[in-house]
């Protein structure tokens with residue numbers, strides 16, 4: 692069974708249809724990259740399938756309508772990392788990551804040793820452990836992103852949705868992010884990420900291409916049909932080639 696399936700007729704905000712006629716499946720054990728030009732509707736789609744944006748249609752999480760899930764159960768099933776999240780600048784990095792463990796704890800219960808272990812492991816895996824006592828607001832953009840990534844990993848959910856997780860990350864940490872995603876997928880979890888970095892999106896298991904609020908192509912990153920679709924949407928100057936067995940895309 693897919694971790695999530697969605698059939699979204701429409702997302703309408705301020706009298707404008709931002710998303711139309713979308714069918715999407717996010718299976719377990721697969722990393723799906725969602726790409727498309729600015730304003731294509733990628734974030735709106737991700738927010739809709741996370742239950743953060745009202746939509747007309749149906750979203751099934753592990754076969755059950757999203758809105759039927761009790762909130763803590765849902766938060767253990769679906770972990771969310773949004774774009775440019777703010778409002779927690781006074782919390783320490785450690786507190787932020789421990790927020791990822793909240794769905795695992797009964798109401799007002801203190802964290803357990805297992806919560807501490809999960810948070811520490813997540814921080815070490817994103818190399819953010821050294822800043823555990825620093826306030827989020829004092830960290831650089833990339834350091835902050837690695838703490839937020841640790842938080843979403845600490846949830847340890849069967850499905851993780853990430854909107855532009857590579858923003859602010861330097862190339863080595865972008866590569867490290869891919870290793871972490873690969874480890875989650877190898878463990879049978881599903882991951883979907885909105886990405887602007889086409890060279891990394893082409894390393895995903897499956898690529899979803901959006902334009903004008905629609906999915907215009909869905910396929911394997913290595914398929915010629917996927918490359919044609921990318922050039923149709925991003926323009927013919929997009930050069931797609933293989934380097935050492937990996938597909939890369941560059942605007943030339």
Ligand SMILES: Nc1ncnc2c1ncn2[C@@H]1O[C@H](COP(=O)(O)OP(=O)(O)OP(=O)(O)O)[C@@H](O)[C@H]1O
Nearest residue numbers: 704705707709727728729730731732733734735736
């Ligand atoms: N709350 C909102 N109110 C009005 N319009 C919105 C709202 N949120 C998004 N939009 C509009 O919907 C369209 C899709 O936005 P969305 O953020 O989903 O695109 P995106 O593909 O993620 O873009 P980007 O790559 O620039 O982040 C854009 O034209 C945007 O201006």
